[in-house]
Amino acid sequence: MENDTAIDDAQIEVTVIGSLDQIEAAEWDACACPEGAEGRPIDPFTTYRFLQALERSGSVGEGSGWTPRHILARQGGKLIGVMPCYAKGHSQGEYIFDFNWAHAYENAGGAYYPKLQAAVPFTPATGRRFLTAVGHDEQAVGALVQGAVQLAAQNELSSLHITFCTEAEALAGAAMGLLHRTGQQFHWFNDGYVDFDGFLGALSSRKRKNIRKERRTAQDFGGTIHAFTGDQILPEHWDAFWAFYQDTGMRKWGSPYLTRAFFDIAQDTLRDDILLVMCERDGHWVAGALNFIGRDTLYGRYWGCMEDHPCLHFEVCYYQAIDYAIAHGMHRVEAGAQGPHKLARGYLPTAVHSLHWIGDPGFRDAVARFVEAERDAVDEEIEVMTAYGPFRKGKGEDDG
Known part of the structure; x- marks a missing residue:
């Protein structure tokens, strides 16, 4: 060319x-x-x-x-x-x-x-x-x-x-x-919510109860959920996330799009742009989600896990993102491509x-x-x- x-x-x-x-x-x-x-x-x-x-x-x-x-x-x-x-x-x-x-x-x-x-x-x-x-x-x-x-x-x-x-x-x-x-995608919009309960108050009773149940179920997975950004992100987190990303990539696309070197470079030049939500159980990282931070939008990009726990995907990818957006006065969360299941969790077709x-x-x-x-x-x-x-x-x- x-x-x-x-x-x-x-x-x-x-x-x-x-x-x-x-x-x-x-x-x-x-x-x-x-x-x-x-x-x-x-x-x-x-x-x-x-x-x-x-x-x-x-x-x-x-x-x-x-x-x-x-x-x-x-x-x-x-x-x-x-x-x-x-x-x-x-x-x-x-x-x-x-x-x-x-x-x-x-x-x-x-x-x-x-x-x-x-x-x-x-x-x-x-x-x-x-x-x-x-x-x-x-x-x-x-x-x-x-x-x-x-x-x-x-x-x-x-x-x-x-x-x-x-x-x-x-x-x-x-x-x-x-x-x-x-x-079409599914995006969450912040209608001036003070906290997550404020967001739940805008939902129908049935959806509100379901989300509360999902959050309790996820948070009972036997470990701790951490949210890291900037200098809080350490090389060990990328070692774990690379394993998550490979697993998801091989199941969805046949092979991962990003190389391992991308995450090393991200640690050096992109960590202030990143929110990394990581799940730790018995001293091991077992699941995580990678988000990128815009001026008024949080962009959900990748999720992966080494253990399956009920509702953990919803908590780590969707509800933690909403928590972060509300806490930081962000207008929107873009949760990535596809996924009509996001509708029940407050993400609207856009x-x-x-x-x-x-x-x-x-x-x-x-x-x-x-x-x-x-x-x-x-x-x-x-x-x-x-x-x-x-x-x-x-x-x-x-x-x-």
């Missing part, structure tokens, strides 16, 4: 780099998380430190099917926009699925792979994908989209996919001619967004019809599931 492309739009030059080592951290982050200069970034996943940890650990790169092709936009020598991009040799680790698109394209005689993916690898968390310097939003977004499409077209790639972008980005991309696709460019006109028309029908179905499903959610419907309901 060619590494460079360029456009002449108000003297904006768009180039492509094959590694974050080719750009300084401060320059990347001035676009990726300018709000981080005054505190915690809105989300940590597009920061230089996170994306570089993926590259330096070998979690992406040669042999992974994720080849970095990051897009940079400069005006007058100043970097005004960046987009984390990868040439993909498969559709794994994306969580917005296009396997059926690939099968249809290849059955018609085309080569769907490689394709171009603007995303954070292995991370189904909503965040900005058009990363722009302050004051350059409109022109930088246009340059990044045009550059990405041109890069895909020049290299005769079947398609470009911008996944888990924000809704505002999805609407802007659709206005520029990209296909807008929606999906739309997630992606954008797509298809090179072949006939195939593009077919995909456009599909995503339009899919959007209608997703909207209807969200409406129905929200109506059947766990929250009280009115003041007259039994308080239990």
